Amino acid sequence: MDVLRFITAGSIDDGKSTLIGRLLLDTGNIKSDILESVKEDNDDVNLAFITDGLRAERQAGITIDVAYKYFTTPNRKFIITDAPGHFQYTKNLVTGASGVDAMIILIDATIGISSQTRRHSMVASFLGIRNIVVAINKMDVSGYDQSVYNSIKNSYSEIAIRLNLDQVTYIPISALKGDNVTRHSYHMPWYTGPALLQFLEACKPEIKADDGRLSVTVQYVAGNNIFGRLVSGTIKRGQNVVVYPGRITSIVKEIINNYIIVEEAFTGHDICVQLELQGTLMRGATITGIGEGPEYSNEFEADLCWLDELSEVVLNRDYILRIGANEVVSQVKEIISKRYIETLGYSNDQKSVSVNEFARVIIHTSSNIAYDNYSQVHETGRGILIDITTNNTSGALIIR
Amino acid sequence: MNHLDALESEAIYILREVAGQFKNPVLLFSGGKDSTLLIHLALKAFYPLPLPFAVMHIDTGHNFEEALTFRDELVKKYNLRLIVRKVEDTIRLKNLEEPGGKFPSRNALQSYTLLDAISEFQFDAIIGGGRRDEEKARAKERIFSVRDSSGAWLPHNQRPELWDLYNGHISAGEQIRVFPISNWSELDVWQYIRREKIELPSLYFAHERTCIRFNSRLVAMSDYIVPDAEDVIITTSVRYRTVGDMTCTAAVQSTAQTIEEVIDEIEQSALSERGETRMDDQISDAGMEDRKLKGYF
Numbered sequence: 189m190d191v192l193r194f195i196t197a198g199s200i201d202d203g204k205s206t207l208i209g210r211l212l213l214d215t216g217n218i219k220s221d222i223l224e225s226v227k228e229d230n231d232d233v234n235l236a237f238i239t240d241g242l243r244a245e246r247q248a249g250i251t252i253d254v255a256y257k258y259f260t261t262p263n264r265k266f267i268i269t270d271a272p273g274h275f276q277y278t279k280n281l282v283t284g285a286s287g288v289d290a291m292i293i294l295i296d297a298t299i300g301i302s303s304q305t306r307r308h309s310m311v312a313s314f315l316g317i318r319n320i321v322v323a324i325n326k327m328d329v330s331g332y333d334q335s336v337y338n339s340i341k342n343s344y345s346e347i348a349i350r351l352n353l354d355q356v357t358y359i360p361i362s363a364l365k366g367d368n369v370t371r372h373s374y375h376m377p378w379y380t381g382p383a384l385l386q387f388l389e390a391c392k393p394e395i396k397a398d399d400g401r402l403s404v405t406v407q408y409v410a411g412n413n414i415f416g417r418l419v420s421g422t423i424k425r426g427q428n429v430v431v432y433p434g435r436i437t438s439i440v441k442e443i444i445n446n447y448i449i450v451e452e453a454f455t456g457h458d459i460c461v462q463l464e465l466q467g468t469l470m471r472g473a474t475i476t477g478i479g480e481g482p483e484y485s486n487e488f489e490a491d492l493c494w495l496d497e498l499s500e501v502v503l504n505r506d507y508i509l510r511i512g513a514n515e516v517v518s519q520v521k522e523i524i525s526k527r528y529i530e531t532l533g534y535s536n537d538q539k540s541v542s543v544n545e546f547a548r549v550i551i552h553t554s555s556n557i558a559y560d561n562y563s564q565v566h567e568t569g570r571g572i573l574i575d576i577t578t579n580n581t582s583g584a585l586i587i588r
Numbered sequence: 589m590n591h592l593d594a595l596e597s598e599a600i601y602i603l604r605e606v607a608g609q610f611k612n613p614v615l616l617f618s619g620g621k622d623s624t625l626l627i628h629l630a631l632k633a634f635y636p637l638p639l640p641f642a643v644m645h646i647d648t649g650h651n652f653e654e655a656l657t658f659r660d661e662l663v664k665k666y667n668l669r670l671i672v673r674k675v676e677d678t679i680r681l682k683n684l685e686e687p688g689g690k691f692p693s694r695n696a697l698q699s700y701t702l703l704d705a706i707s708e709f710q711f712d713a714i715i716g717g718g719r720r721d722e723e724k725a726r727a728k729e730r731i732f733s734v735r736d737s738s739g740a741w742l743p744h745n746q747r748p749e750l751w752d753l754y755n756g757h758i759s760a761g762e763q764i765r766v767f768p769i770s771n772w773s774e775l776d777v778w779q780y781i782r783r784e785k786i787e788l789p790s791l792y793f794a795h796e797r798t799c800i801r802f803n804s805r806l807v808a809m810s811d812y813i814v815p816d817a818e819d820v821i822i823t824t825s826v827r828y829r830t831v832g833d834m835t836c837t838a839a840v841q842s843t844a845q846t847i848e849e850v851i852d853e854i855e856q857s858a859l860s861e862r863g864e865t866r867m868d869d870q871i872s873d874a875g876m877e878d879r880k881l882k883g884y885f
Contacts, residue, residue: 219859
C-alpha cells in the first residue's frame with residue numbers, strides 16, 4: 189500500500205466538502221458515530237460537515253483553513269487536503285497544495301469557470317503540481333448534459349495551455365448524488381473516462397529517482413553525527429562528497445539507516461552520516477556529490493507567491509530565506525514581473541506584491557547559498573521567506 | 589514507497605527538525621500507544637545517540653496502574669529523562685475547584701499543569717502524539733502549531749506551512765506544539781506497532797475488568813468514579829482502544845489478545861476511536877476546539 193496526497197480546490201458552494209464527504213462515505217471510511225454527528229434535523233446527512241472542523245466554519249458554512257482527511261482503499265492510503273475556496277484564504281490553499289501529488293479543481297457546472305478557478309490553477313502551476321483533475325460538479329442540476337461538460341472543458345483547456353498544465357483530466361460528477369465519484373454514472377453514458385476514485389487509484393505519485401543528483405539536507409548535528417534526509421540520489425560509504433556552504437571536499441566514513449550501519453542509502457532515507465571533515469558542520473549544510481552541482485551564489489531568480497496579509501513585499505528589506513534546513517538573511521532585490529489572475533498575463537510595472545499575488549523576483553542573499561533549479565531537485569529548489577519581525581511565513585519561492 | 593515507510597520518514601524528519609531548531613524541546617508521554625509510538629520514532633531518529641530531549645508526563649492522578657508501570661519500565665529501558673508534573677499540585681497551588689459528578693475528570697485541568705510546566709522549564713517546543721484523524725479540530729492544526737504566550741491555539745490565524753519547511757521561529761513567551769504523527773490513522777499506528785514489534789501496556793489487549801455500564805459505554809470501576817446505587821456492575825472481557833484518564837476513558841468489549849486480533853477488531857468496528865472511548869469529547873460539538881483555545885494539546 190502506498191500513499192497519494194491530493195487537494196480539492198473550488199469556490200464557495202462548488203461542493204468541495206460535499207465531494208470529500210462523498211468519497212469518504214462511499215469508500216466505507218466514515219464510522220457510524222461520525223455519520224450521526226453530521227445529520228441534520230430532517231435526518232439528511234450533510235456531507236460538508238464532515239470536513240468543516242471549526243465552529244466558525246460550521247456556522248458560516250465555509251471552509252477557512254485547510255482540513256486533512258484520510259481514507260484507504262485496498263491498495264492505497266489517501267491524504268486529502270480540503271482547502272478553502274475564498275480568495276482571501278489563498279495563502280491557506282497554497283499551504284494545503286504544497287507537497288500534493290494531484291489537485292482536483294472543482295467547477296460548478298451551473299456557473300462555469302470563475303476567477304477562483306483561474307486562481308486555483310495558478311497555484312497548481314506555481315507549485316508544479318503534475319496531475320490536475322477538473323471535476324465538473326453539479327451535473328445532476330445541469331441535466332447530465334454533455335454540452336455543458338464540453339463547453340467547460342473547452343474553456344478550461346485554454347487556461348491549461350497558458351499555465352503549462354499539461355496533464356489535465358476532465359470528469360463530470362455530482363458530489364451530492366455520487367455520479368462518477370466512486371463509480372461510473374449511468375446518467376452519463378456519453379462519458380467514458382475514469383470515475384474520480386478510479387483516477388486517484390491509478391494516479392502516479394511523484395516518484396523520486398535514485399539516479400538523481402546526490403543531495404543530503406542536514407537537519408541536526410551532534411558531535412560527529414550528522415542527521416539529515418537524502419532528498420535525492422544515492423550515497424555510498426567511502427565516497428567523495430562536497431559540503432556546502434563553503435564547498436568543502438570530504439569523504440563519507442559511515443552511514444546509519446534504520447538502526448543499521450549500511451554501505452549505501454537511497455533517495456528518501458533519513459540517515460545519520462559521519463564524514464572525514466575538519467571543523468564543524470552545522471544544521472543547514474548540504475552534502476552533494478563531486479562535480480554535479482548545485483548552484484552556489486548569492487543571487488537567483490524565483491517565482492514568488494506572497495502569503496502575508498499584514499504586509500507587502502518591501503524591496504531590499506531583510507527576510508530570512510529558508511531552503512531545506514538552511515537559513516540566510518536575504519532581500520527581494522527586484523520585482524521583474526507580476527502575473528494577474530484575471531488575464532493570466534504578465535506586467536512589469538508593479539513595484540509591490542501583496543497577499544495572494546504572484547510575481548517573478550530576484551532574490552539576493554547575504555552569503556552564498558546552495559540551491560537547485562526546482563525542476564532538478566525539488567527540495568533544494570523551493571523555499572520560504574520569513575518575516576524577521578513577526579516570524580510569519582510570508583512568501584513561497586520556486587527557483588526557476 | 590510503502591505507506592508505513594512514508595509516515596515513519598515524515599515523523600523522523602519532523603523530530604529532527606525539532607532537535608535542530610529549538611533550544612529546549614520536550615516530548616509529552618503518558619504511557620498510551622501514540623506517545624509510546626513517538627518515543628520509538630524518536631529513538632530511531634536519533635540513533636546512535638540517546639534522545640536529545642526529556643519526556644514529560646502531565647499526571648492527572650487518575651491513571652491506570654498498568655500505564656504508569658509501563659511508563660516507568662520504558663523510561664528505565666531506554667534511559668530516558670522523565671519529568672512528572674501533577675494536576676493535583678496545580679489544583680492545590682492555584683486553588684482550583686476539583687471537578688465533581690459521577691466521572692470527575694481532571695482532563696480539562698491538565699492544561700494549567702502543562703502550561704505551568706512549560707513556563708517552569710522554559711520549553712520552546714512541545715512534541716505530542718495528536719493525530720488529525722482523531723477529531724475535527726485536530727484535523728485543522730498545522731504540524732508546527734504556534735501557541736501564543738497564554739498557550740492558546742489561534743485557529744483563524746495559523747501560519748502558512750509549506751512542504752517540509754517547518755518554521756520554528758517564535759518570539760519570547762510563545763511556544764510551538766509539534767505533531768509528528770499528524771497524518772497517521774489509528775490503523776497505521778497499529779500496523780506500525782506490529783511491524784516494529786513495539787511493546788504496549790497490557791490495557792490495550794483483552795483482560796477481565798469490573799465496569800459499570802454508562803450510556804452504553806463500559807467505564808472501569810475505580811476509586812476515582814462515583815457510581816450510583818442503580819448502576820449495573822459487570823465483570824467482562826475488555827480492552828482499551830485509547831488510554832487516558834480512568835474517569836473519561838471507556839473500555840470496549842473485546843477478546844482480542846494479539847495485535848492481529850486488535851487490528852481485525854478495529855477494521856470491523858462501526859465506531860471511531862474517540863467516539864467509542866472518550867467521554868470528554870461528547871460534551872459539545874466543539875469540545876476539543878474549546879480545550880485547545882485554552883492551551884490543551
